[in-house]
Amino acid sequence: MHCLDRPYFLAGAAVPDWLAVADRPLRLRSVRVEPFAEDPDPCVAELAGGVLQHLRDDAQFHATRAFAETSLELTVRARDVLGRDAGFRPAFLGHLLTELLLDAVLIEEAPERLTEYYRVLETLDAAQVEAIVSRMTPRPTRRLAGFIELFRRERVLSDYEKDDKLRARLNQIMRRVRLSPLPDAFAAILPAARRLVRQRRSSLLEGVVA
16 A cells, blocks of 8 residues: 555556456456556556556565465465365465455554545546556456445455454455355454464565555
């Protein structure tokens, strides 16, 4: 949540994740986005800069030893609770939990930044963001603006701090990717998972702009 004084950069940094939910087949690639970083329209240039920062940070984050070890450990813990039923895909959960719990740790450290983050997002024109992004993708998206409105309204990130709300958000993701819903017993692993990610916070963010 850096660059809270740059709304379109901030939006750009979120756009790859937003698209993954709103319009899953679409992907933003650096080679397509880079030319827009020099666009004369500052909103376009800032949004492109945010997208490129996200892509660089994401590559760095997933390449760290800390990420590999943490996601593997959380995969094993998920498998211990869920068994080897392919309907749950524990490896997917281990990866996802590492990301969401790291977000929760950062929010816990500076809750006022989350408040400011959403305040800044409210200043954006969602339709304009969608139009800009549509210039960077292989085909236009018609779903992004509506999702931005939903994201702002639901305050999704706020739910990552509480185990019951986190499990509810995880189950939304599980439904979206057509996996089985997580049972109540899954919540038992979350307190220890939070501690693990909190302990590895610095190594997980090595080389990443937080």
